[in-house]
Amino acid sequence: MQFTTTDAATSAVETDCLIIGLPEGNGLDGAAAEIDSAIGGVLTQLDKGSELPRKAGKTLMLHALTGIGARRILVVGLGKAEKLDAVAFDKAVKAAGKALRQSHATSAHCLLADAKVTDRDSDWKVRQAGIALAYADYVYSATKKPKDDAPPATDTVSFPAGKGAEQQLSLASAIAAGVQRARDLADLPPNICTPAYLAEIAETMAAEHDGLEVEILEDEEMEKLGMNALLAVAVGSANRPRLIRLSWSGGKDGDAPLAMVGKGVTFDTGGISIKPRDLMEQMKFDMGGAAATIGAMEAVARLKLPMNVEGVVAAVENMPDGKAYRPGDVITAMNGKTIEVHNTDAEGRMILADALTWTGRLKPDTTVDLATLTGACVVALGHHASAVMTQNDELAEELLAAGQRSADRTWRLPLWDDYQEQIESPFADMKNVGGMPAGSITAGCFLSRFAEGQRWAHVDIAGAAWQWGKPESGTGRPVGMLVDWLVNRAGGWNAVG
Template sequence: MDFELKSLSPTQAAQLACDALLVLVPDARPAVEGTDALSQLVARVNKAGDLEAGVAKLLACYRPEGFKAARVCLVRAGDGSAASVRKAVAAGVGALRQPGVQRLGLVLSLMDSSDASVRAAVQAAADATYTFTTTKPSAKARSLRHVVLGVNQPASVRQGFETGKAVVSGVEFAKEWANRPANHATPSMLADAARKLGRHASIKTEVLGPKQVEALGMGSFLAVAKGSAEPLRFIVMQYSGGAKSSAPVVLVGKGITFDTGGISIKPAAEMDEMKFDMGGAASVLGTFAALAELQPAINVVGLIPSCENMPDGLAVKPGDVVTSMSGQTIEILNTDAEGRLILCDALTYAARFKPRSVVDIATLTGACVIALGGVRSGLFSPRDDLAQALQAAGDAAQDLCWRMPLDDEYAEGLKSNFADMGNVAGRAGGAITAAKFLQKFANDLPWAHLDIAGTAWKGGAAKGSTGRPVPLLLQYLIDQAALDAATSKPKKATTGRTRKA
């Protein structure tokens, strides 16, 4: 979808040549209304009480007098905050989504726009019109092609607009790969997608196969991949936007392209949704797609261990003991707790980049879904500064997370009589004990873990990837780049003559 940002007064909005006009109406209105068609329409509607109070309440009009657009939709935007704008745009675009609407005018001119509200409007418009068509040729392609975003002062919100477009690129890239059926998103295919991203001048991609992974000593990762005919891939991506001397942020994404549970096989019901078990990998790919567009001044490394978890005769068995890249041994008590087994080797590998921070992203535990539902991702970190930075980024991007505990006592259940640790610790606090397992491999790294099992996709009638947490990750990287810029500003030169020695 194409987005265009332009100055659009109420008078100009009414005369905009488009198939439909979506006008955000804030709760607060000036005492004196304009004489243009749009202001007069809003005044009449407010006076008659035809547009209900409440964010996302809307009123659709067909061929109102004085408008070029045949369809005009007024929608309440509450206080004009980013959260309210997002809800309003989602509702309005949803109501206008029909084959005849290809060019939409999205009017924010009746309110005071900000970078955050404009970014929210762009993201909401894209989300409301997204359609997956890769393996469904009969599906109707998205009819909305172009959105003109009208504001009072475009220059003041240009940054939010550009960030919003980059987020949309990243989210839709993540959705594309997470939504694909497993036979259209094998580890090799995921690696090919990473290679294509590597064509960007600022991105370099390297893909390691089974022999190279074995040479690295990644016994835990190899164990999970043993049961599948599809060869594993370890994807290493590097985005170079900052100074060479600047330590990178490392993003580690779980790339289980299909999870049967292995020998500890899952129930048949809804097992098709286990194609989404590479949501962490998809979010890393999506973040790199967004980085390629936005080009922030920061260095980022993406690590994606990718394989299938299948139950054939070569598959790892409950009770088997494997040796991780770190040298620590693991008793595999449940083969369906495989995500942590591939992530732990990737975390050990991450240390070689001497990172400023490491964030792993994984659809890791059903326990996190029970704890937080589908609203917030679970955030785990022993570092207060890193946790606070990620939480702030999620709040700013409206991609929410919630910090969970990491008390040492939670690791007690991981003790094993036959290895340095087991890979599970019982049902109680399952999301926390999974994080405690990963923490054993993070060592002294500034590490955080995002459990996105409840937020990476939706089930039921709305089944599909959400593209989360691409918005959170990109905002965190933007914030880190801004922090670097602020701390590297040169000192002002002193005035006056310098005395020669």
């Protein structure tokens, strides 16, 4: 999807579809009133019959109207004006984008950024509208060809020209590309999206973007480094692991980078502690942290952020075979600490343990790991928020604020020392599970032992990274939150683009 701007009058814009928003209440004003006048009062007549959608997310497509250059008008409800905050606006635009994609329009002119959002400015509205429309236009096609009569993708969307509109849409395009990259990877089947495939994608990205470099570690190099926790998870699979590093050097030489570390379990059977068969096919999305890290690095390179950023991915497949690691095994991690394995399905924290230790050698200013780590997080927060765990209050506030600004919300869970005793073991420095109580938090406690000395946060995205139901799909989260956090650290949106 390409974004453009135009200074043509709304009624004169030639496009397949004109998109307008209406809050709850009576009457028409602004662009809606202008359009209504041009089409002979059609909207007024529909409004009198309560036929216009005003409840949040409801849509109506109108065809064959005269008096305007657009072939269609798409009306989307915005809900109660006092409740139209950033999240509600994002949902409304996505609803409009979904209706647009289900039509046969290939171009559109969007007026939704004219809406009054209670907690955001005009730049944000234009940028977020672009991101949300691109998000809604996504349809998986890598291994399923669309039907001959399937609605086409939306090629172009124009917005009214105005101060900074072109820049905001350029930013939106970069972020949308990162989100789509993450969704593409998460949706791919595990026989395609293997650890080696993730490494190939990273190499392709580095070749496409000047300033983006890649480093790939394979078995022999990881063995020399003592990455026994990561390798223990990988040992049962024919698909060999990779440690992938994407480096963006947009800052000054010597500036400490911000680092993201993604869990990349490209398929998770649970290993010897094998999962139930029901819904095991969804375990292809257990590389959502890797997808988000790679997607965020895609956006970073496109935005050309004036800072140094590291994206590290621990990519493995967790399979059971005669060589697979077992419950009861004691593994010595890269940092020398020993781990008693109680559950081979608690594999994400094992690979992140070594990845965090290795990332610490890069001397980052801050490290944030991303992982579809625990089902307990889905129980706690559902699919609405990612969980943030850190002992650094300032960093927690940075990530919470980034989630609010980007409509990609996070929520903080405690990481108190009280929980650490749940992962104590008489046979090793720790065990890899802490039992049923506070399962997400004890997983964070485990990871904290491999991020000592780092300004570090763990983000559990188990609920946020995957959309259950129909259609099942990766969400690309939390790419939006990560990019907002990075941009804020780089000096804000005015310093970008």
